[in-house]
Structure formats: structure tokens, C-alpha cells
Amino acid sequence: METLGLLGGGFAAALTPENLLWALVGVVLGTAVGVLPGLGSAMAVALLLPVTFKLDPTGAFIMFTAVYYGGLFGDSTTSILMNTPGNSSAIATAIEGHKMALKGRASQALATSAIGAFIGAVVSTAVVAFFSNVIIDIALRFGPAEYFALAVFAFLATSAVVAQSMVRGLIALSIGLSLAMVGIDSQSGAARFTLGIPSLFEGVSIITVTVGLLALGEVLHVASRVHRGGSGTTELLRTTGTPWLSGRDLKRAVPAWIRGLGFGLPFGAVPAGGSEIPTFLAYGTERKLSQLRARRGKRPDEFGEGAIEGVAAPETAASATAGTAMGALLGLGLPTSATAAIMLAAFQQYGMQPGPLLFERNADLVWALLASLFIGSVMLLILNLPFAPLWAKLLLIPRRYLYAGITGFAVLGVYASSYSVIELWLLILLGLLGFMMRRYSIPVAPVLIAVILGPLAETELRRALAIGQGDVGALFSGPITIGIYTVILAAVALVAVARMRSARRSRAQAEAEAAEKTEVAG
Amino acid sequence: MSLSSTPAEPRGTDTGPRPARPARHWWRGRSEIFVGLLTIGIGLFLGEQTLTMHVPDNSASPGPQFFPSVVAVLMVVLGTALAVQVIRRPAPEPESGLADTETRAHDQAGAVGELVDGERPPAGAPATHSDWRTVGIVIGSVALFALLLQPVGWLLSGALLFFGVAWAFGDKRRPVFEAGVALVYSSVVQLAFVAGLGLKLPAGILGGVL
Numbered sequence: 170m171e172t173l174g175l176l177g178g179g180f181a182a183a184l185t186p187e188n189l190l191w192a193l194v195g196v197v198l199g200t201a202v203g204v205l206p207g208l209g210s211a212m213a214v215a216l217l218l219p220v221t222f223k224l225d226p227t228g229a230f231i232m233f234t235a236v237y238y239g240g241l242f243g244d245s246t247t248s249i250l251m252n253t254p255g256n257s258s259a260i261a262t263a264i265e266g267h268k269m270a271l272k273g274r275a276s277q278a279l280a281t282s283a284i285g286a287f288i289g290a291v292v293s294t295a296v297v298a299f300f301s302n303v304i305i306d307i308a309l310r311f312g313p314a315e316y317f318a319l320a321v322f323a324f325l326a327t328s329a330v331v332a333q334s335m336v337r338g339l340i341a342l343s344i345g346l347s348l349a350m351v352g353i354d355s356q357s358g359a360a361r362f363t364l365g366i367p368s369l370f371e372g373v374s375i376i377t378v379t380v381g382l383l384a385l386g387e388v389l390h391v392a393s394r395v396h397r398g399g400s401g402t403t404e405l406l407r408t409t410g411t412p413w414l415s416g417r418d419l420k421r422a423v424p425a426w427i428r429g430l431g432f433g434l435p436f437g438a439v440p441a442g443g444s445e446i447p448t449f450l451a452y453g454t455e456r457k458l459s460q461l462r463a464r465r466g467k468r469p470d471e472f473g474e475g476a477i478e479g480v481a482a483p484e485t486a487a488s489a490t491a492g493t494a495m496g497a498l499l500g501l502g503l504p505t506s507a508t509a510a511i512m513l514a515a516f517q518q519y520g521m522q523p524g525p526l527l528f529e530r531n532a533d534l535v536w537a538l539l540a541s542l543f544i545g546s547v548m549l550l551i552l553n554l555p556f557a558p559l560w561a562k563l564l565l566i567p568r569r570y571l572y573a574g575i576t577g578f579a580v581l582g583v584y585a586s587s588y589s590v591i592e593l594w595l596l597i598l599l600g601l602l603g604f605m606m607r608r609y610s611i612p613v614a615p616v617l618i619a620v621i622l623g624p625l626a627e628t629e630l631r632r633a634l635a636i637g638q639g640d641v642g643a644l645f646s647g648p649i650t651i652g653i654y655t656v657i658l659a660a661v662a663l664v665a666v667a668r669m670r671s672a673r674r675s676r677a678q679a680e681a682e683a684a685e686k687t688e689v690a691g
Numbered sequence: 692m693s694l695s696s697t698p699a700e701p702r703g704t705d706t707g708p709r710p711a712r713p714a715r716h717w718w719r720g721r722s723e724i725f726v727g728l729l730t731i732g733i734g735l736f737l738g739e740q741t742l743t744m745h746v747p748d749n750s751a752s753p754g755p756q757f758f759p760s761v762v763a764v765l766m767v768v769l770g771t772a773l774a775v776q777v778i779r780r781p782a783p784e785p786e787s788g789l790a791d792t793e794t795r796a797h798d799q800a801g802a803v804g805e806l807v808d809g810e811r812p813p814a815g816a817p818a819t820h821s822d823w824r825t826v827g828i829v830i831g832s833v834a835l836f837a838l839l840l841q842p843v844g845w846l847l848s849g850a851l852l853f854f855g856v857a858w859a860f861g862d863k864r865r866p867v868f869e870a871g872v873a874l875v876y877s878s879v880v881q882l883a884f885v886a887g888l889g890l891k892l893p894a895g896i897l898g899g900v901l
Contacts, residue, residue, distance in 0.1 A: 223889050336772045343766045347737055350762070354755040358747050361755060362740050387835070388856070392829045393821035395860055523896050569860035572855040574876065576829070580836055580852065581845075581880060585890045593837035597830060608821065609723050627758040634753045 179536030199239015210240030219582035265479025293492020304500035321627035344621025388604015433489025720781030727774030734766030828859035844895020849877035
């Protein structure tokens with residue numbers, strides 16, 4: 170009951186014309202960056218952060234979260250219509266979604282994904298709103314050792330477990346940690362890695378890091394390939410007929426939506442670098458279930474020919490991560506995706522520290538934010554359900570203007586946040602770093618998580634060691650820390666086994682192919 | 692990301708003319724060694740700076756040098772591991788279409804691609820050499836902007852930046868039209884963010900007019 174009262178107050182704050190406007194701006198921008206391949210909500214929030222610091226924090230966060238949700242709605246449109254995923258979270262949707270579109274069922278595919286994304290967003294936000302007490306109760310039991318374990322979990326999950334190559338992921342992590350260490354050490358006052366440059370005493374600005382890696386790095390990466398051709402423009406499929414789902418479609422989509430929730434909700438709260446993993450897990454499960462059904466003779470396996478479950482489940486899973494990711498961010502101060510990491514930086518810019526105390530000190534903001542997420546989800550459903558084909562027209566914007574505009578925004582934001590030209594030179598260096606990382610497929614998310622959580626991890630580690638008087642065992646005392654470290658070890662072991670198995674399989678395959686070739690040659 | 696399959700030339704040959712299709716050089720597909728060396732270099736730099744750091748006397752027992760030394764050692768080890776990995780297994784040639792698609796799929800799916808035995812996601816454009824000329828024009832435009840912003844002001848330097856990047860990305864036929872678009876862009880930004888949101892941007896030489 171208490172929650173309903175608080176949420177009611179939140180709705181009253183979120184329904185003011187000003188906050189409604191920010192939510193609308195956010196969902197429109199979010200959908201746009203979601204639709205455009207290569208751009209994502211992380212880049213959008215990074216670019217918005219410096220130019221909005223004059224806004225009231227509630228309005229700014231309503232806009233940021235609306236961008237986050239919008240990105241997860243918009244990404245499926247081009248997946249379905251052009252087989253070009255707007256974001257990595259829509260790769261799984263593209264597989265069956267584009268097949269549906271090729272069979273003339275584009276409208277149904279778009280509707281399935283929009284409704285799925287809506288269900289994911291609303292249910293996950295409701296879970297966070299109604300279980301906020303539980304999250305806070307857990308968070309209040311966290312001491313320095315627990316927070317350090319959580320940071321280690323976030324570091325290793327994004328770099329070693331999720332990344333394609335463990336070494337590259339860990340390199341990204343250590344680059345982020347080194348960037349985070351530049352500046353005056355807050356505990357001892359020692360100047361670290363500043364090379365005597367006064368503007369580095371306060372550390373490398375998080376805005377410069379995020380804008381450089383996400384925006385300028387992406388622009389340089391696209392520039393390095395734009396004249397090298399090969400990017401055959403794929404045809405935009407037309408949508409025909411009503412976007413309404415028939416009863417038969419609904420009967421198949423509803424269970425898949427619900428199963429998608431099952432993957433998305435837990436994964437949003439785990440720092441696994443975003444929503445890709447649950448979408449692939451949801452996709453894989455639907456495929457296996459379909460094969461099972463076919464074997465029992467119930468319904469032929471439609472996977473590969475446009476199965477509606479293959480669109481419904483991944484979209485719901487992707488969108489459901491957004492809500493629980495906001496829960497982990499607000500309640501624990503734990504960023505579980507790149508966008509959430511930038512929002513954590515935004516909270517710090519406004520002098521707020523997400524965590525259990527945020528619900529006490531800034532209760533107005535938190536509940537207005539949660540209420541506006543419901544409102545934003547409804548706006549997104551309206552924007553995406555009938556108008557998805559219109560959004561796809563965004564791809565007609567000439568690329569040169571798009572990237573020139575992004576570059577202009579990047580330098581504008583970095584300059585406006587510091588009024589210092591030195592930050593612009595740093596921006597160029599970080600942009601080159603981002604370009605190099607994209608070129609050699611080193612993931613960017615671990616850098617962001619490390620830059621933002623690095624100072625916290627170091628502080629809590631030193632605090633925990635100081636409390637335990639130098640005893641390393643102090644880091645592993647208590648059920649919560651032991652639990653977290655056990656999960657880390659289990660996840661690393663699981664991935665190591667899976668990697669070894671796939672390596673063995675591909676080696677066996679290569680040998681078989683080589684044998685075949687020699688046979689043919691002989 | 693699709694870049695693990697990009698065989699790139701070693702640094703230093705970036706701008707010079709080179710034969711259209713050189714014979715397979717040892718460096719082809721191994722340019723990532725540079726990343727490993729860079730990582731080792733940063734690690735050594737961190738280590739050197741940590742050792743010579745001036746530590747205030749009052750600091751508690753795990754002091755400001757503790758965390759940096761851990762990261763420094765980690766970076767040297769990781770850089771070496773990456774270099775060894777690249778030497779033993781260079782990136783595949785772009786021509787081998789199949790291998791390329793496979794790497795790309797793995798890149799996108801990450802570890803999940805291995806855990807979930809799903810269908811391969813669609814492949815995009817084939818990977819090629821980096822186009823250093825275009826990258827250079829973009830970086831040059833940003834650098835020029837950094838030099839010009841304070842003396843000349845946002846309106847002109849921002850327009851020049853937009854023009855430079857748009858020029859690098861494409862259409863070189865209508866410079867006057869493109870310059871007009873660039874000026875419209877910087878004026879709209881000036882109106883929206885300086886007049887609307889209250890950011891302070893240098894007015895520069897147009898300060899009297901605005």
C-alpha cells in the first residue's frame with residue numbers, strides 16, 4: 170500500500186507538462202538512435218549528459234531513462250524490415266523477424282516486437298517499483314567488502330565472461346581502471362599519473378571518456394570503412410495489411426512473451442553488459458521448444474521460415490532488462506549496462522549517489538522517475554506500433570550529415586562541460602582509443618564500467634583492508650561476499666568449458682574438411 | 692564489431708603508396724601486436740609512475756600505490772598474452788568469406804554464441820583495410836576546431852567542423868551547398884543550446900554581431 174501511495178505521488182510529479190515533454194523528447198530520441206544502426210542509447214545519453222546539466226535533475230533523468238527504453242523499442246524495426254539490426258540487442262530478433270517480413274508478414278512482426286517490448290518494459294518497471302523495499306533491505310546489508318565483491322563481479326562479468334575474447338575484455342577493463350586512477354587520490358591526497366598537468370588533478374572527465382569512446386570512436390570507425398564499399402544497401406521491405414495480430418498469432422506470441430520476461434528480468438540486474446545475452450538465450454529456447462513440438466507432431470517447426478515466437482521472446486527479454494537494470498542502478502548503485510553506467514555518472518554529476526539512501530534522500534526523484542517509465546512505455550507503444558515503417562525512413566538521412574552532426578555534438582558537449590580546450594585534445598586521444606578498440610574488437614562496455622566503478626572498487630577495497638587491519642580474509646567474510654564470489658567462479662568455469670568445447674568442435678570440423686579436400690584432390 | 696578479421700598494415704605505411712595487393716607479409720593480420728605492445732607500454736608507465744609517486748606521510752596502510760601496482764602488473768601480463776595470441780594465430784584474410792562470417796557472428800554473439808547453439812546472425816559488409824585518409828580528415832577537422840574555437844567562435848569553427856566531417860564522408864560535388872548546410876547546423880545549435888539551454892560557447896570574432 171505504501172508503494173502505491175509513493176507511486177501515486179510519482180505520477181503526479183511525472184504528469185506535469187514539463188516532465189511529460191522530457192519523457193516525449195526522450196522516447197523520440199531513443200527510438201531514433203535505436204532505429205539507426207551503429208547508434209545506441211549509450212551514445213545518446215553520453216551526448217545529452219553535458220548539454221543538459223542546467224536542467225532540473227528529475228527532468229534530465231526522465232529523459233535519459235526514456236532514451237534507454239526507447240532504444241530497446243526502436244532497435245527491432247530495421248532488423249525486421251531490412252535485416253540490419255539497429256543494435257546488438259536486436260540481432261536475435263532479426264533472424265526470424267526478417268523472414269516474417271519476407272513472407273509478407275512485416276506488420277505482424279513489427280506489432281509482435283512492439284507489444285513484446287511494451288510488456289517487457291512495463292512488467293520490469295512494476296517489479297522494481299513493488300520490490301524496491303526488498304532491494305533496499307539487501308543493499309543496506311552491504312559493507313565495504315560486499316561492495317568490493319559486487320564491483321569485481323561487474324568487472325569480470327562484463328570483461329571476462331561476456332566478451333568474445335577474455336584477454337581483450339580484460340585489457341578493456343584495465344584501460345578503464347587506469348583512466349579512473351588519474352588524478353588526486355581522494356583518500357591520501359597523492360597525485361597519481363597527472364604528469365604535473367593541473368587540469369588532470371581532478372581526473373579525466375567521465376564525459377570526455379564516454380563521448381570519446383562512444384561517439385567520436387564510432388565516427389572514426391565508420392569513417393575508416395565508409396569509402397571501402399561493400400555495404401550493399403539492403404532493400405526496405407514494405408508493410409502491407411493491418412498491424413493487428415490474429416487470434417492464432419496471439420496464441421503463439423503470448424506464451425513466448427512471458428518466457429521472454431523470464432530471461433530478461435533476472436539478466437537486467439546482472440552486470441552482463443546489456444541485453445544481448447538474454448535475447449540469445451530467449452531465442453535459443455524458443456527454437457528448441459519449437460523443435461520439441463515438431464517432434465511430438467503438434468506443429469511443424471517454423472524456425473528459419475519466420476516463426477513469430479522468435480520475434481516475441483527476444484524483444485520482450487531485451488526490453489525487460491531495462492527495468493531491472495534501473496532497479497539495480499537505483500537501489501544498489503550497480504550499473505549493469507553501458508547506458509546504466511553513464512546514468513550512474515550522471516547521478517554523480519548532480520551530486521547524488523544511487524543506492525539505498527537515494528530512496529530516502531531523493532524519494533521524489535526516484536518515484537517520479539519510476540512513474541515516468543510507465544508513461545514512457547505507453548508513449549513508446551503508440552509511437553512504435555503504427556508508425557514503425559515511418560521510423561525506418563530515418564535511414565534516408567545522408568550519412569555524412571548524421572556523422573558530422575554527431576561529431577559537432579561531441580565537441581560541443583565536451584567543451585560545454587569543462588570550458589577547456591585541453592579536454593578537446595583529450596577527446597581526440599580517447600576517440601582514437603575507441604577507434605582502435607572497435608578495429609580490434611575490444612569491447613567498450615568494460616572500459617565504461619571500470620571508469621565509473623573503479624574509484625568505488627578501490628575505495629571499498631582499501632576500506633575493507635583497513636577494517637580487517639591488512640587481513641585479506643576480511644574480503645571473504647560474510648555470506649553475501651562468499652555468495653558473490655561463488656557465482657563469479659561458476660560463471661567463469663561455465664564459459665571456459667563452453668569455449669574449450671567449441672574450440673574442440675571447430676578443430677574437429679577443420680580436420681574433417683582438410684581430410685575431405687585431400688580426398689577430392691587425390 | 693567485425694574488426695577482428697581486419698588484416699591491417701603495420702603503422703608507418705599509412706599514407707605512403709603501396710602495391711595494390713602485396714604478397715602476404717608477416718605483419719598481415721598481425722597488426723594487433725601493436726595493441727599488445729601499447730598495453731604493455733601503459734602498464735610499464737603506470738608501474739614507473741607508481742614507484743616514483745610522492746606519497747603523503749599520513750596515508751593508511753593500503754595506500755595510493757596499492758591499486759595502481761595491481762593494475763600495472765595486470766596490464767603487462769595481458770599485453771603479453773594478447774601479443775602471443777596474435778603471433779600464434781593471426782587474423783584471417785578478408786577473402787576467405789566463410790571464416791569472416793563466422794568470426795563476425797562470434798563477435799556479435801560473444802560467449803553467448805557458444806552457449807546458445809543458435810543460427811548465425813546475418814553478416815554485413817566484408818572487412819577491409821582502414822581508410823586512413825578519411826579518418827585523417829575527420830581527426831584533422833576536430834583538431835582544427837580545438838585550435839579555432841576560442842579565437843574564432845562556435846558559429847564558424849562549428850560550421851567548419853561539420854563541413855570537414857561531411858566532406859570526409861562523401862559528397863564532394865557541391866561545396867557551396869554543403870557549406871550552407873554546415874552554417875545552418877552551427878546556427879541551429881547556437882540558438883537551441885546557447886539561447887535555449889544556457890550553455891556558454893565562445894562568440895569569437897562574431898562576438899559584436901551576435
